Each structure stands twice: as structure tokens, then as C-alpha cells.
Amino acid sequence: MPLKWQEVAVALSVVIALLVAKHIPFVSQLPLARVIGILCFGYAIFLSLRLLKADDAVRADGWSELRPSLMEKFGALVLAAFSALIIYAMLFIDRGHTASEQMAFYCTLAVLFGAGAVGIAFSSLLVRIRWNHNHIEHRSSFGKRTTIPWSQVRGVTSGWHGITIHTADGGKVRFSSYLSGAEQLARVAEHTARRNAILPPVEERDAS
Numbered sequence: 374m375p376l377k378w379q380e381v382a383v384a385l386s387v388v389i390a391l392l393v394a395k396h397i398p399f400v401s402q403l404p405l406a407r408v409i410g411i412l413c414f415g416y417a418i419f420l421s422l423r424l425l426k427a428d429d430a431v432r433a434d435g436w437s438e439l440r441p442s443l444m445e446k447f448g449a450l451v452l453a454a455f456s457a458l459i460i461y462a463m464l465f466i467d468r469g470h471t472a473s474e475q476m477a478f479y480c481t482l483a484v485l486f487g488a489g490a491v492g493i494a495f496s497s498l499l500v501r502i503r504w505n506h507n508h509i510e511h512r513s514s515f516g517k518r519t520t521i522p523w524s525q526v527r528g529v530t531s532g533w534h535g536i537t538i539h540t541a542d543g544g545k546v547r548f549s550s551y552l553s554g555a556e557q558l559a560r561v562a563e564h565t566a567r568r569n570a571i572l573p574p575v576e577e578r579d580a581s
Contacts, residue, residue, distance in 0.1 A: 391405045426553055508522045509521045536555060
């Protein structure tokens with residue numbers, strides 16, 4: 374999967390913002406250099422694991438199913454571990470010896486890391502998407518099930534938030550582009566949408 378410009382832009386923007394913040398007196402005492410090092414190291418791991426993402430979905434019992442990639446599993450685990458480690462250090466190691474502004478900085482980092490882990494879990498790890506020759510089946514992280522017949526697929530869009538399959542009646546199924554097999558499902562949906570645009574609606578074909 375080619376590198377998206379949003380992935381590069383976000384990483385560069387965060388690093389540049391932290392480099393600029395190092396020269397602001399109000400936040401110059403914060404360990405920003407350490408944070409920049411962690412971000413750059415994490416981004417290098419992200420690029421490495423991205424190369425290991427499987428392009429094809431897993432096939433089982435007549436279904437093709439998307440699976441969380443190693444990058445998503447590792448990312449959720451590392452973010453959760455960082456968040457827990459920061460909270461543990463503040464509660465049991467530091468014990469009030471850190472300045473208040475640094476304490477607020479560490480709390481913010483813990484919240485951001487925890488939110489990132491939860492976001493990955495709810496958008497990829499706990500989601501199930503599979504398809505066969507008849508329809509696509511999507512089960513959200515909250516257990517909501519959505520079924521879309523292939524005959525209703527009318528378009529596919531891809532953005533920073535993931536890949537979305539649209540139907541003729543306004544329905545849609547959205548999934549992460551980092552899931553293993555996501556590109557395969559997107560290609561199948563695009564081909565089906567072009568075919569449905571040429572063929573008459575199902576009702577007209579049935580009537581004829």
C-alpha cells in the first residue's frame with residue numbers, strides 16, 4: 374500500500390510543532406526532545422510494520438474476511454503500554470516531585486496514548502468485516518450488524534478516515550484502510566460499482 378500524504382504530513386507537523394515549542398520559554402522545561410525521539414522511533418516502526426500488511430483477505434468457509442494488521446495490533450499495544458507506564462510513574466514513582474506544568478504534560482500524554490489505543494481497538498481490532506458472492510457483512514465494535522448486497526453498491530471513497538462503500542439507498546460501510554485485505558475489498562467494491570452503474574436496477578432486471 375503506497376504511503377499516504379496525510380501520514381507524512383501529520384508526523385512532520387507534530388515534530389515541527391515540538392521543535393518550535395522547545396524555544397518557547399513557557400514550555401522549554403518540558404522533555405520535548407525525549408518526546409520527539411519517541412515519535413520518530415515510533416514512526417520508523419510504523420513504516421516497517423506497514424510493509425508487512427497482507428494485501429489479501431483471509432478466506433474461510435466461503436467468506437473473505439478482513440483482519441487487523443500487525444501494525445494495528447502493535448500500535449494499540451504500545452500506546453496502551455505507554456499510557457499505563459506514564460500513569461504508574463506518576464502515581465508510584467514520582468510521588469509529587471515533578472513540577473505542576475510537567476505533571477500536566479505527562480497527564481496529557483497519557484490521555485492521548487490511551488485515546489489512541491482505544492481508537493485503534495474500536496476502529497479495527499473489534500470490528501469484523503467479511504464478504505461472499507452475495508453481500509458484505511459488517512459488525513461494528515458495539516455489535517451492530519450491517520449487510521449490504523453487492524447489487525446495491527454504487528461507489529467507493531477513500532480518505533484519511535478509511536475506506537467507505539456506498540449503496541444506492543444512502544447506506545454505507547466504513548472500515549480502516551490498514552486492515553489486512555482492505556485494498557482487496559476496495560477493488561472488489563469498485564469493480565462491482567462500475568458493473569452496477571452499467572446494468573439496470575435489480576427491480577427492472579427481475580421484471581424483465
